[in-house]
Amino acid sequence: MAPDIGVEGEHDDIVYPSAIPFVLVHLACFGAIWSGITWQAIAICVTLYWLRIFAIGAGYHRYFSHRAYSTSRVFQFILAFLSQSTAQKSVLWWAAKHRHHHLHSDTEHDVHSPRHTGFLYSHVGWVFARRHDTYDPSKVADLARYPELRWLHKFELLPAIILALLCFLAAGWPGLIVGFFWSTVLVYHATFCINSLAHVSGSKRYVTGDDSRNNWLLAVFTMGEGWHNNHHAFQSSVRQGFKWWEIDPTYYILRALSWTGLVWGLRSPPEQVLRNEQRLGGAVINRAAEQLVAHFNSERIALVIASALHGPELSALRESLTRAHDRTTEVLGSLHLPHMPSREELSAKAKAMFARTKSLEEIVDRAYELLLASVGTRLAASD
Known part of the structure; x- marks a missing residue:
C-alpha cells in the first residue's frame, strides 16, 4: 500500500x-x-x-x-x-x-x-x-x-x-x-x-x-x-x-x-x-529500467510523433496499435517513427546513469520495451 x-x-x-x-x-x-x-x-x-x-x-x-x-x-x-x-x-x-x-x-x-x-x-x-x-x-x-x-x-x-x-x-x-x-x-x-x-x-x-x-x-x-x-x-x-x-x-x-x-x-x-561481475535479478533489472525510462517523457514523445505525422499516416498508426492490443511494442519497434528515441540513445543514457554492470544491455532492452509500450499507449489513446 x-x-x-x-x-x-x-x-x-x-x-x-x-x-x-x-x-x-x-x-x-x-x-x-x-x-x-x-x-x-x-x-x-x-x-x-x-x-x-x-x-x-x-x-x-x-x-x-x-x-x-x-x-x-x-x-x-x-x-x-x-x-x-x-x-x-x-x-x-x-x-x-x-x-x-x-x-x-x-x-x-x-x-x-x-x-x-x-x-x-x-x-x-x-x-x-x-x-x-x-x-x-x-x-x-x-x-x-x-x-x-x-x-x-x-x-x-x-x-x-x-x-x-x-x-x-x-x-x-x-x-x-x-x-x-x-x-x-x-x-x-x-x-x-x-x-x-x-x-x-x-x-x-x-x-x-x-x-x-x-x-x-x-x-x-x-x-x-x-x-x-x-x-x-x-x-x-x-x-x-x-x-x-x-x-x-x-x-x-x-x-x-x-x-x-x-x-x-x-x-x-x-x-x-x-568484482561487480554478477548478473542482476529480474526485479533489479525492472527497477533500473523504470529509472531509465523516467528520463524520457513518453507523453511529450507521443505528442511530437503525432504532430509530425500526416492525418492518414497517424490514423493508420493508431489503427495498427489498436489492433495490436498487447503487441504495441512490436508494432512501434518495426517502424521508423520520427522523434522516437532509439535504443542507442537509451544505452548512452544508461551508461551515464548507472554503475558498471554485466546486465546493462538487459536493462536497456527492458527500458526500450517499457518506453515503446508507454508511447504506444498514448498514441493509441490520443485524439
Whole structure:
C-alpha cells in the first residue's frame, strides 16, 4: 500500500500523539543545563552510543533482519535486549519493516524512501504513521517462534527503561540526562540517517534498482552501516565494507566473536559480487529500467510523433496499435517513427546513469520495451 499523502504532498497519516515521547526524549537532553555534565556521564554517553550502534548494526540489522550469521539462543536474546535499549521499537517490528524496505526499496511501497516521501518523512516521520504502528507477522515468522522475542515485543520499552535506571544509579541525574538521553538521541539519528541520507548522498558502486549509496562519513558514525549500496547489492552479507579501506567495525567485532564460538556461519559476498561481475535479478533489472525510462517523457514523445505525422499516416498508426492490443511494442519497434528515441540513445543514457554492470544491455532492452509500450499507449489513446 502506498503512503497516505495528501494532494499537495502532505502526509496525513502521522499519529502526532505517538511522537510525543520521541520529542520528550529530545527535550530531556536540555536537562543537562540543570543536572550539569560530569566526566563520568560523558563516559557513559560515549560507551552507550557505540555499544548500542553496534547492537543496531549487528543485532537489529545484520542478524535479525538478514540472518547474516548464526548464534546461540542466549546471545540472540542479549542482542535483542541491547537493540531494544535504543527505544527503536521491538526486534520483531524493526526486522519486519526492514525486510519490507528491501522488498520495495525506493518504490512507492517503500516505508521510508526519500524519493517518494521526502527526506524528513524518510528520516523519522514514517515511524509515527498509523499504518506503521503494526507489522506483518509473516515477514518475521522465523523470529516470532521464540517466546522470549515475543515477550520483548510485548514490553518493547522495558530494556530502555532498565538501562535508564542503571545510568541514574551509576551517575545520578547527569548519568540519566547525558549518559542515557544524549546517547539515545545520537543513536536515533545515526540510525535514521541510513534510511534517509544513505539514499540521497554518496557513491554507487552497484546497480541495485534503488537509490542506496555508500557514504564513508555515515560508515564512521554507524560502525560500517554507511556502506549502504554494498549492502543492497548483497543483503545477506555480514560484511558491508567490501573493500579493504571501507571500514566496518561491526564486521570486525563479529569476526572476533566468531573466533570464540559465540557467533558462527558468517556470510560473505561471493567473488563475483566483490568484482561487480554478477548478473542482476529480474526485479533489479525492472527497477533500473523504470529509472531509465523516467528520463524520457513518453507523453511529450507521443505528442511530437503525432504532430509530425500526416492525418492518414497517424490514423493508420493508431489503427495498427489498436489492433495490436498487447503487441504495441512490436508494432512501434518495426517502424521508423520520427522523434522516437532509439535504443542507442537509451544505452548512452544508461551508461551515464548507472554503475558498471554485466546486465546493462538487459536493462536497456527492458527500458526500450517499457518506453515503446508507454508511447504506444498514448498514441493509441490520443485524439
